Amino acid sequence: MIAFEHVGKRYGGRFEALAHLDFRVERGEMVFLTGHSGAGKSSLLRLIMRLEKPSRGRVMVAGHDIAQLHASQVPFYRRQIGVVFQDHQLLFDRSVFHNVSLPLEIQGIEPRETARRVRAALDKVGLLHREKALPVELSGGEQQRVGIARAVVNKPSLLLADEPTGNLDPQLSADIMALFEDFNHIGTTVMIASHDLALIARLRHRILRLREGRLVADERAV
Numbered sequence: 522m523i524a525f526e527h528v529g530k531r532y533g534g535r536f537e538a539l540a541h542l543d544f545r546v547e548r549g550e551m552v553f554l555t556g557h558s559g560a561g562k563s564s565l566l567r568l569i570m571r572l573e574k575p576s577r578g579r580v581m582v583a584g585h586d587i588a589q590l591h592a593s594q595v596p597f598y599r600r601q602i603g604v605v606f607q608d609h610q611l612l613f614d615r616s617v618f619h620n621v622s623l624p625l626e627i628q629g630i631e632p633r634e635t636a637r638r639v640r641a642a643l644d645k646v647g648l649l650h651r652e653k654a655l656p657v658e659l660s661g662g663e664q665q666r667v668g669i670a671r672a673v674v675n676k677p678s679l680l681l682a683d684e685p686t687g688n689l690d691p692q693l694s695a696d697i698m699a700l701f702e703d704f705n706h707i708g709t710t711v712m713i714a715s716h717d718l719a720l721i722a723r724l725r726h727r728i729l730r731l732r733e734g735r736l737v738a739d740e741r742a743v
């Protein structure tokens with residue numbers, strides 16, 4: 522699904538945020554990405570989203586070198602990727618329903634189909650009964666689940682998350698990770714950047730460890 526081939530990323534002049542990255546993630550895998558602050562986790566995810574291009578090497582996704590995509594193809598490429606952020610980036614003047622429907626509205630999906638898909642996504646994250654609520658009326662964990670519903674409403678084949686439990690207490694963090702596991706069980710490839718070492722060690726998935734932009738360990742659960 523994802524292959525990094527000798528990938529390096531420099532910002533500006535000489536600073537190397539990522540270097541010599543070589544790894545593959547197979548379709549249907551669930552992988553954690555960890556490392557200290559500044560190790561390059563977000564940069565790596567931004568390369569997969571094609572928000573950045575590598576300075577060296579190739580990032581292959583579903584068999585394509587994504588640096589070669591024409592600008593007009595990039596929106597279609599991104600639609601197969603669901604993204605969850607730490608601060609969930611919800612629109613606070615829109616209901617839960619409308620936050621989740623936004624990606625479908627942008628694509629021009631007709632309203633009845635949109636409503637069906639939004640409710641299916643909200644159902645999966647356990648928030649169907651909150652569709653009319655505004656984000657401020659929800660707890661932090663519920664807000665993050667709205668962010669996840671929005672990320673999966675397009676049924677992406679790849680789900681990326683950048684510190685999705687960063688602001689949550691341990692129980693809510695475990696609940697959110699269980700939700701990612703549910704999506705992984707139905708075939709979605711999942712990659713999660715997290716520095717919550719205790720939590721990710723318990724979950725027993727593959728862990729890629731970055732240190733100063735290099736891959737220093739690739740640990741598979743036994």
Ligand SMILES: Nc1ncnc2c1ncn2[C@@H]1O[C@H](COP(=O)(O)OP(=O)(O)OP(=O)(O)O)[C@@H](O)[C@H]1O
Pocket residue numbers: 532533538556557558559560561562563564565
């Ligand atoms: N757009 C940018 N321009 C210049 N430097 C950048 C840019 N984005 C990231 N960096 C630098 O690249 C390095 C890696 O940053 P990155 O955000 O990928 O790390 P991270 O592991 O996600 O850290 P954190 O957990 O703090 O978000 C850092 O030194 C950062 O300052």
